[in-house]
């Protein structure tokens with residue numbers, strides 16, 4: 001991986017506060033990225049497994065109302081802000097280069113700094129850092145549903161493979177000398 005990509009990786013990891021699973025794609029191609037997932041989801045046959053997958057999808061899309069600040073039952077208010085998972089994982093986690101979930105189930109558990117990071121661990125780091133909240137219990141219906149959704153949208157990814165379009169688009173650094181003053185202006 002080029003240095004630029006690593007720098008971006010580190011900067012972004014700092015923003016979310018976690019390095020686990022934080023991969024920036026090497027290329028910008030999406031050849032081989034599954035394009036039928038929305039249709040496949042719409043065509044799922046009724047049944048308990050489909051209910052679980054679709055609940056997982058709703059959790060990604062309507063996070064604040066279901067498990068966030070806006071949850072009717074205060075015991076379900078795991079998230080601490082009004083973001084949805086799809087505020088960052090765009091289009092229900094299906095959009096290429098917007099941290100999609102298409103290769104997630106295929107590549108977890110993952111070894112990060114000699115530690116095994118499981119899928120529930122990774123989801124819970126987003127619960128804590130992305131949603132500024134607290135972890136979902138690993139045996140909850142919500143965690144089970146999120147994993148069922150990730151597995152379904154990951155059905156086209158062979159084990160261990162990150163499909164093109166996974167992660168985030170590498171952004172070339174500008175040639176300018178870094179400047180805190182310019183950074184402040186941009187930030188403001």
Ligand code: HEC
Pocket residue numbers: 012016021022023024060063083084085086087088089099100101103104105122123126127129130131146166167168
């Ligand atoms: C504030 C932004 C933000 C929010 C909100 C957020 N995430 Fe993330 N999440 C990220 C970023 C950034 C990554 C790292 C992307 C990468 O490396 O592909 C990530 C990575 C992940 C991964 C690992 C993906 C992979 O294939 O490596 C999972 C799983 C995940 N998030 C689940 C969730 C779930 C579920 C929610 C909602 C409960 C959520 N995230 C909310 C920013 C967020």
